[in-house]
Structure formats: C-alpha cells, structure tokens
Amino acid sequence: MNLKNFLNRxxxxxxxxxxxxxxxxxxxxxxxxxxxFPSPLKICESxxxxxxxxxxxxxxxxxxxxxxxxxxxxxxxWLGVVIGTSPLIYRALYPILVGFNSVPKVALVPILxxxxxSGTLPAVITAFIxxxxxxxxxxxxxxxxxxxxxxxxxxxxxxxxxDVLIKVGIxxxxxxxxxxxKIAVTLAFVGSVISETVASNKGVGYLMISASSNFDTPLVxxxxxxxxxxxIGMYEIFARLEGKMTHWAQRDQVxxx
Amino acid sequence: MxxxxxxxxVSLSYTPEDSLVLAETSLRIQEGEFVAIxxxxxxxxxxxxxxxxxxxxxxxxxxxxxxxxxxxxxxxVGLAFQNPTLLPWRTTLDNVLLPxxxxxxHRFQFKAKKQEYIKKAKxxxxxxxxxxxxxxxxxELSGGMQQRANLCRALIHEPKLLLLDEPFxxxxxxxxxxxxxxxxxxWQLQKFTVVLVTHDLQESVFLADTVxxxxxxxxxxxxxxxxxLPRPRTLEHIFEESFVAxxxxxxxxxxxxxxxT
Numbered sequence: 222m223n224l225k226n227f228l229n230r231x232x233x234x235x236x237x238x239x240x241x242x243x244x245x246x247x248x249x250x251x252x253x254x255x256x257x258f259p260s261p262l263k264i265c266e267s268x269x270x271x272x273x274x275x276x277x278x279x280x281x282x283x284x285x286x287x288x289x290x291x292x293x294x295x296x297x298x299w300l301g302v303v304i305g306t307s308p309l310i311y312r313a314l315y316p317i318l319v320g321f322n323s324v325p326k327v328a329l330v331p332i333l334x335x336x337x338x339s340g341t342l343p344a345v346i347t348a349f350i351x352x353x354x355x356x357x358x359x360x361x362x363x364x365x366x367x368x369x370x371x372x373x374x375x376x377x378x379x380x381x382x383x384d385v386l387i388k389v390g391i392x393x394x395x396x397x398x399x400x401x402x403k404i405a406v407t408l409a410f411v412g413s414v415i416s417e418t419v420a421s422n423k424g425v426g427y428l429m430i431s432a433s434s435n436f437d438t439p440l441v442x443x444x445x446x447x448x449x450x451x452x453i454g455m456y457e458i459f460a461r462l463e464g465k466m467t468h469w470a471q472r473d474q475v476x477x478x
Numbered sequence: 479m480x481x482x483x484x485x486x487x488v489s490l491s492y493t494p495e496d497s498l499v500l501a502e503t504s505l506r507i508q509e510g511e512f513v514a515i516x517x518x519x520x521x522x523x524x525x526x527x528x529x530x531x532x533x534x535x536x537x538x539x540x541x542x543x544x545x546x547x548x549x550x551x552x553x554x555v556g557l558a559f560q561n562p563t564l565l566p567w568r569t570t571l572d573n574v575l576l577p578x579x580x581x582x583x584h585r586f587q588f589k590a591k592k593q594e595y596i597k598k599a600k601x602x603x604x605x606x607x608x609x610x611x612x613x614x615x616x617x618e619l620s621g622g623m624q625q626r627a628n629l630c631r632a633l634i635h636e637p638k639l640l641l642l643d644e645p646f647x648x649x650x651x652x653x654x655x656x657x658x659x660x661x662x663x664x665w666q667l668q669k670f671t672v673v674l675v676t677h678d679l680q681e682s683v684f685l686a687d688t689v690x691x692x693x694x695x696x697x698x699x700x701x702x703x704x705x706x707l708p709r710p711r712t713l714e715h716i717f718e719e720s721f722v723a724x725x726x727x728x729x730x731x732x733x734x735x736x737x738x739t
Binding site: 368370371373374375376377378379380384388389392393467469470 | 528531532533550551552553555557558559561563565566567576577579580581582615617631632635641
C-alpha cells in the first residue's frame, strides 16, 4: 500500500481530523471563550453530557425529515414524469416552479405556522417543499432527453407513449433520479431544522435555539454536529442505493474511485 | 414482383411557414428490392424514411405501403440510424429483443415464447458476428459492434421493410466496408426490402439494386440508376471499371444537385 493509495482512500477522514486539531489549537492558544467559539473537545463534552435530550430531538428531526422527504420523492417523481413527457405542461409549469424554488423557504414557515400551528406538521411540510424541486427537475430532464431516434424506432413499431415511458423513459431517468435524491435528502434536513428553529418545541432546531438563548454555545454546535452527521448518513445511504440501482450509468466513476 | 412502397407526388413542409422539404417526390419500391437514396445534406432523404414508416404524414400526395395509405405506425418496418441508441442498462441480447416487447403480435406472446425469441436473437447475433457478446452491455462494445447489434434490433421482428438512415456514417472506413458485407449477406438470406439513405456513393452502388439521386431542398428525385452489376458483389468489385463508372455517373448528378443550393 503506497502513500497515494492511502491518501485516495482516507483523504476525507484526514481533512476532518486535521481540521479538528487546527480548530482545537486555535481555541486553546488564543484562549477563545466557549460562549463565542467552543473548541471541539468542549462540543464533545456537551454531546456526552446532553446525549439523552440530543438523541430525542435528533430522532424528532430525523422523523420529520424522512416523512417530508418521502412525500417529496413521490410528488417529485410524479410531477417530473408529467413535465418530462409533455412539452406543453413543461412550458406551462416550469416558470412557476423556478419562481417557487427561488423563494427562500424560511419566509414560508411563518405562513405554514399560521395555517398548521407549530410543531411537527410545518416541519414536515418545509422539508417537503424545500426538497422536491431537484427531484422534479432531474426526473424531467432524464425523460426529456431520450434520443429522438430511439423514440422513432419504437414508435414505428406501434409503441404507445406509455410503452416508451416504461421501456426507455423511466429506466433512463433513474440515474438522474438517484442523483437528485442525494441532494434532496440533505435539503430536507435544512427544511425541517429551519421550521423547528422558528416554531417548535421539539427537534434539533428547537434545541439549538433554546441553547443559544441560554448562551450555551457548545450545545448549539453539538446540534450542528448532529445535523451534519445525520445528513452525511442519509447522503451515504442514497449514494450506495444509486450505485446499486444504476451501475450501468456509473461505469466511468468506478475506475475513478 | 409487387410494389411494396409507392410515393406519388409527395410534398411536405414541417411547419406551414417553412419552405418545402419534399416537392412532388415520386418513388416506387418493389418487394425485395434494395434501394439507396443519395443526395446533398438536408435534401429530405431522412424525411422519406419517416414518411414510409408512418412517423410523419405528407401534406399532399399519397404514401402507400402494401397498397394501403400510411396512417400512423406501419409496424412492418425495422429502423436503424447512424446513432445506434442501444439501451445502456440492457445487455446486447435484451437490446435486440426490445422490438418484440413492443410490436404486435409478439408483445402479447413475449412471456410465453421468450425462449424461442432468445434463440432467434442469438442466431441473428451470430449471423452478424456478435456471438459471445450477448451478455455484454452496449458500452462494452466497439462502434462497429454496436451498429451490428443495432441492425439485429431492426431485424429481429422480421420486418418486410428495413429502413436505414446513414447506418454506417460514423464508422471508420474498414469497419464500414465490413458492415456492407454483413448487410449484403443478411439481405441475401432473408430477402426483405431495404431503403438505405446514405452519403456514400460507393456504399450505395455496392449494396443497392436501384440508386435514387435527390436534388437539394426541396427534395425531388433527380435521377434513377439501376445498378445491374452481378451479385454477390465483393469489395474487389469496387475497383472494377463498371463499378467505378456508375459511381462517377452518380457523382456528376450529385454535383448538379448541389449547384442548385
């Protein structure tokens, strides 16, 4: 095992460890107070000390995120198929979708709270509305870029639009779909945490807001760490799923890994 | 010999504002005939294939296939383009089987007769020199091999009419000549009707019974040449005087056609 292989394999881990060491050194050497910028060790202490409430709040966030994300997957897939197969609907809906996606979702949370009260429901909805857009766009792109020659080959045999969709469209858009899931699931975390910080008494977002009002900065950072870890975990799950389901589309990356 | 395809004074433009793509094109193809259509780029050669296969319809004039006016998909055709468009998630064998999953009556028997179809597909792949590649994915094949598989896909449902749109245009010269031989052999064995659109005059003379030269847009048939060279033709024939004379004759007509633009 030479150095290059070693680096290829563990580069991300080395960056994390190096970053943490540097961070710890800066905090120790310049004696930065914890309530301004806590050191990694301090954050660790906080994670251990409050592990019970952190775990409960993290579970709540994970729960709202997954439900919101699941709705986004179903809805996004459906809308992506509709938009991707009909140029007319594509033209009709695309500007609205882009406009909707440009609105900062945090601005919608107060409205959702007026409609649905505080707590789990607005968090689920925020996770949903923030994460469905990349799924729609990717599925639609996969479907809209079918080679016209291939469509001609099938249509000349009497294939219906549905045949083309099932035999070609859906399998062809799967790599786009799975690529979008990785992005969408991390966005879903952003959505539920935003909503929790605005109005909830559960979830990591709420935990961070209440810790911050107590000037318990290490606990705020502990919350950030928990969100990041959950995000990486979900991303990794969908990255693996992508690799399994669409190996034919990854042939170039296999050698690069 | 019966007439299989009959185009009678067909004119067409893609949108009402556009100028004509085809102007009163007439063309009659006999059953079992190998026809090549050559002409300058954009002269509507591919449009003729789309008309015959029922993918588009003409504004004026009649398109008849098997004596019936073409309305919608013709279903007795096999199509192959320059771009092989094999599905990357299917093996070569499954790619060749695709038309049988779609075209009637095979689509209703596909599950029941699958073993029979697989046998047939393997035999066809074997005939074009692709035995051993059945379980490979298209991206594991060279361009020439992909084009062979593409031909198999166009022929698996035993179409009466094979429509080819510059199928060998993107291949290197040696592979192209090899595939001329593959197509010639397939045609001589099964005797389907072929309409080959090409830029390559040698290719058209090597393969076809009749070569049609089209004018620049709007396309019309300028010149019809019956190629009466003996069959089977081999690559050596390309350099014989009678062969070269026909290619020259066609080339002259093409340059007249190009001056029209």
